Amino acid sequence: MLTEIGCKSTTCPPDKPRARFADAGGLYLEVTPNGSKRWFWKYRSVGKEKRLALGNYPEVTLKQARFARDDARKLLSTGADPVQQRKVAKATARVSSANTYEAIARELHGLKEREWSAAYAGKWLRMSEANLFPYIGPLPLDSITPPLILDTLRRVEKQGKRETAHSLRQYAGQTFRYAIATGRATADPTAPLKDALQAVLVRHMAAVLTPKQAGQLLRDMEIYNGSPVTREALLLSALTFQRPGEIRQMEWAELDFDNALWTIPAVKMKRTKQAKMSGRPHYVPLSPQAVESLQRLKPLTGHHKYVFPSLLGEGRCMSENTVNTALRRMGYDNETMTAHGFRAMARTLIVENLNVAPDVIEAQLAHGKSGPLGMAYDRAEFMTQRRKMMNEWADYLDKLRQGADVVPLRA
Template structure:
């Protein structure tokens, strides 16, 4: 006899599984008592191609008796046409999974996870934050194969309208990389971001301000020596021109990375922009600064900890704020500027080999055979270069008194 809603509601789990038939192969499956979260569900037994098969229609009461009967009739129509309803259901489920995995956000996260293996943790987090803030909220659920140039342009213009034209251009560049990854994995046919090249206002890349006149560099070093702020910030500023690493790498320096015996600072790739380890040879002047700083912070993780909490690194604005306090504007000098100073003067004044300078700057450098340098390449030569550089800065520092050479007087 056919089932009724009343009979279904009254049916309770027992010590054995139950199959309440509604006819035509449709039945309500009731698991035995004590089988956890398993609930009543509609199932259809049928034959196709000479084989008996089973189709799970769905759980009761989410799928009502009426809906289950409708599904049975639709399945029978498919069987008459030689179509297997169970296989059809599996195919639809697979298509749904593939669609979800091919949304812009899913593909972007897949690309990011792969690329992050070659990036520093900081840079990886920065790229993901930009995507989460600027791209995903607007087109994250769009299948990447259906993403239109006009949709992406709308997103980029939202970023531009916030006064962040550089960020808009950078987001376009990143989205282009994601689309090229989608091309390689068979999700889209082409990267259309080059078509948007002239759709945004041109952006002129801003280089980090730096001083490259040796006389003025000497005056800057003397100003740093006379800085009256915290000892930790002063030590960081004194070390910065000697090692010329990126500001983020400097403030995240840890005592466990400093080897006084070998006179080396080994920065792990997880902290580097390009994800590669870097050895920074320490001159005798750098060692002296670090040993003095060790008396202050040697019991903590970071060489230059935050003034608010020694468990965190120094703020990324600490050195910039120190420059402002000394009367140096951001258009005249930044923490990044020490790298430009070293790059210019090591080459143009000291005549050091460009490949050694570039390698010490942690830029991508290859030998004559196209092989990438590793962290130990030309280490003896780089140690000599770093000591010569420190000695040269010492000469510049000693050649005169503190003189204001910036837009504001240092005494203001």
């Protein structure tokens, strides 16, 4: 039988590929000329001689190797083959490691990244890496329970990030539903959590919503003593009521002065990635007042790509904070008016005062519609109604700025 001292002193003659030193019960230590020492247990199964590797010496001591031999012998006595059992265990471990939450989530992200917008895909992975992977990422999907996910989301809630917690629940749900579809999970543990999280209190963009307030805002814009380019950006925000990003990225090449039309390419619109790639552009009829504003800008920025270029360098458009900063300088705080608020202002005042069909307003706002007729609202057949509305809206704003008494027109 071997001893610990004997194991340490064993060597393999240089003229042999290996040397074996027997212990007892089929256990032996195999030594190679380069000094490597490995434990093996020799046994017979179904009439065939086999051997089971038990680890390297000295990481596995003589005592530990004997315990491992005895465990394998007990397994063999039940009729199971130790080598086959080990193969099954390794295969199971590989499957389990491939079925962890993080592995499946990253697989889903890789699959969807091409169809998600770059911003959404980046946010999805970034938030998952920060808030989900450290806690449930290493766990097999079948071991993740609703209380475990809820505890993970509660960590985010305690930081005051309620909306983030709801987004993370959505991301986890997408991952589990993908796992179910691919046969690697049988249930979505995020489903019962819908009412377990604190509600998100939706806060609408600040906007002036009455004719009196709008009139004062327009007068304040008229006497704004900042950059004339910024003043026109404020005015065109009111006249066109498009999204702030679309206005500041307006290009001279997109403007058709002969037809008083601004064509916003689909890629610039707030749409899905697929709609950005293959959707129709958004058409914005320009009122005479909007055309005059753009003509005032032509000598100032007409040599640039953008109607509202950045002051920080050629090839960039105006900062997203420029209009909001101008509103702050005019005395309108974040609770009163924002750049995005011009859309709400127009939507409210047009409905209440200009007798325009809501569908036409929604089309001009480029709000998506659900159902089979959804995108029909963005087709040229509405251009007559849109153009009429935009001209009436510009005239209405002129009256408000002048302080005239405006009588609402009801249907």
